[in-house]
Amino acid sequence: MDRRRARLRRSRRHLVARHRVSQVGHRAEAPPRPAPPRRGSLTLGSLAAYLARCHFPAASTPVDCAFSGGADSTALILLAQAAGLVVTAHHVDHGLRPESAADARLAADIAHQCGAAVVVHRVQVEPGPNMEARARAARRAVLPPGAMTGHTADDQAETVLLRLLRGAGTDGIGSMRPGPTHPILNLRRYETEQICTDVGIAWVDDPSNTDPTITRNAIRHQVLPLLADVAGRDPVPLLTRTAAIARDDAALLDALVDQQVPDPTDTRVLAAVPPAIAARALRRWLSVDGYPPDAAAIDRVFKVVHHRVTACEIPGGRRVARRGGFLHIITPGDHAN
Numbered sequence: 462m463d464r465r466r467a468r469l470r471r472s473r474r475h476l477v478a479r480h481r482v483s484q485v486g487h488r489a490e491a492p493p494r495p496a497p498p499r500r501g502s503l504t505l506g507s508l509a510a511y512l513a514r515c516h517f518p519a520a521s522t523p524v525d526c527a528f529s530g531g532a533d534s535t536a537l538i539l540l541a542q543a544a545g546l547v548v549t550a551h552h553v554d555h556g557l558r559p560e561s562a563a564d565a566r567l568a569a570d571i572a573h574q575c576g577a578a579v580v581v582h583r584v585q586v587e588p589g590p591n592m593e594a595r596a597r598a599a600r601r602a603v604l605p606p607g608a609m610t611g612h613t614a615d616d617q618a619e620t621v622l623l624r625l626l627r628g629a630g631t632d633g634i635g636s637m638r639p640g641p642t643h644p645i646l647n648l649r650r651y652e653t654e655q656i657c658t659d660v661g662i663a664w665v666d667d668p669s670n671t672d673p674t675i676t677r678n679a680i681r682h683q684v685l686p687l688l689a690d691v692a693g694r695d696p697v698p699l700l701t702r703t704a705a706i707a708r709d710d711a712a713l714l715d716a717l718v719d720q721q722v723p724d725p726t727d728t729r730v731l732a733a734v735p736p737a738i739a740a741r742a743l744r745r746w747l748s749v750d751g752y753p754p755d756a757a758a759i760d761r762v763f764k765v766v767h768h769r770v771t772a773c774e775i776p777g778g779r780r781v782a783r784r785g786g787f788l789h790i791i792t793p794g795d796h797a798n
Contacts, residue, residue, distance in 0.1 A: 508543045511656060514647040516639050520545030525608040526577070527600070528552050530568035532664040533611035536653035537645055538575045539660055541609070548577040551608060553600045555586045567665060574662055593675060612643050615650040618700035619680050626676075628756070631714065632744075635707030649697070718742045726788040731766045739766070747790070749777055762788070 517540070518524065524541060528534045528550035541548045550572035554565040569579045582603040586596045617637050624633040639646040645653070657664050672678055688696040718741050721734050725746040731739045743762055744753035754762075754775050761773035765783050772782035772791070780791040 508540060508656070511540060511648060511652065512544055515540055515544070516641065516644040516646075517541060517544040517546060518641065521547065523547040523549070525549050525551055525605040527604055527608050527610045528568060528572055528577075528579075529611075529667065530564070530571050530665045531611070531667060531670075532654045532657050533613055533616075533645070533650065535571060535575065535611075535662055535664045536648070536656040537609060537611040538572060538577050539656055539662065540645060542576050548575075550575075550577040550579050551604055552579065552581050553603060554581055554583045555596050555599065556583065557586055557588075557592075557596070564665075571662065571664065607642060609642055609644055611653070612637060612646055613648050613650045613653060614646060614697055614701050615681075615685075617646060617704055618685065618697040619677055621700045621704050622680050622684060623677060631707040631711040632753070635704045635709075635711055637704065638708055714738070714741055718745065724787075728766045728768075728783060728786050728788060731788075736763075739763070747775060747781070 524546045526534065526537055526541060526548055528538065529552065534550075538548055538550055550569075552565055552568045552572070554561050558564075565581045565583075569581060572579045584599040584603060586592065586599050620637060621634050624636070627633070637643055637646060654664075669675065670678060671682070673682070685696060692699075714737070717738055721738055722730055722742040724730065725742040731742065734742075740759050740763070743759055747754050747758070747762070758773075758775045761770075762775065762781050764770045765773050765781055765788065768783070772780050774780055778793040782789050782791055
């Protein structure tokens with residue numbers, strides 16, 4: 462029992478402890494540049510235990526890294542440097558606060574300390590509803606394709622819970638996978654903080670990460686610690702394992718779709734296969750920029766497939782119509798595809 466309580470205490474510390482070195486939003490100007498970290502601390506050997514769990518390309522490969530100045534993205538750059546990669550850090554200034562320009566200068570200073578080249582992208586995100594989603598879209602629009610992110614196992618656990626709350630299936634639950642764009646996904650958040658501390662780099666915490674009105678923050682600071690209490694163990698490894706199982710299941714479903722639905726517009730085939738296979742084929746066909754239509758839209762398309770209606774509306778101002786036993790997408794300009 463004592464050992465179980467000790468494990469639980471360690472789990473809770475990992476989930477809720479915050480090593481708050483500074484807050485960008487409270488800093489009037491960037492501090493003097495500290496002495497660069499010991500170069501010996503950036504060698505392959507000194508970070509070998511962490512690197513063995515990462516997914517980096519071969520040494521000397523040029524890579525782009527999304528960089529906020531936080532512990533996760535700072536550790537990403539440090540590890541990429543230790544792996545011998547040629548790193549360019551990309552910081553996005555959303556212009557959402559008066560201090561954002563100073564924030565960008567401070568982030569650039571941290572990236573330079575880590576030995577990376579820096580590019581600052583300035584975007585304009587107007588205040589209003591869905592600001593988090595709009596800021597994320599603005600970031601994606603300016604970051605280079607394939608840019609690495611500093612997402613960790615803790616981020617993946619939070620994403621699993623977020624997607625479950627939104628009724629996601631296997632694709633949503635397992636959407637993040639370790640690989641070229643998520644090279645440190647197998648590391649924990651407390652480990653990225655430890656890497657920065659060991660190297661001697663001070664990171665910054667975004668004050669918005671503690672805003673309880675943001676659902677992800679509520680999951681991070683309230684739901685996950687509560688799950689740790691209820692389960693008597695750290696829930697993050699369990700949730701990341703769930704994500705891995707979902708990815709495997711999604712891969713099997715994709716293979717079945719390829720085998721059973723060679724043409725996702727053929728209504729006779731769609732009506733004959735199991736509904737889960739047909740729905741997956743339709744989601745793939747109707748996706749825009751990797752984003753599939755929601756379940757309600759797929760249900761409407763099923764009515765077209767089964768001859769209950771001749772056409773239906775789907776997101777993006779498009780319509781799906783049945784002609785001669787096949788589905789067609791009709792764009793706002795009434796051009797059938």
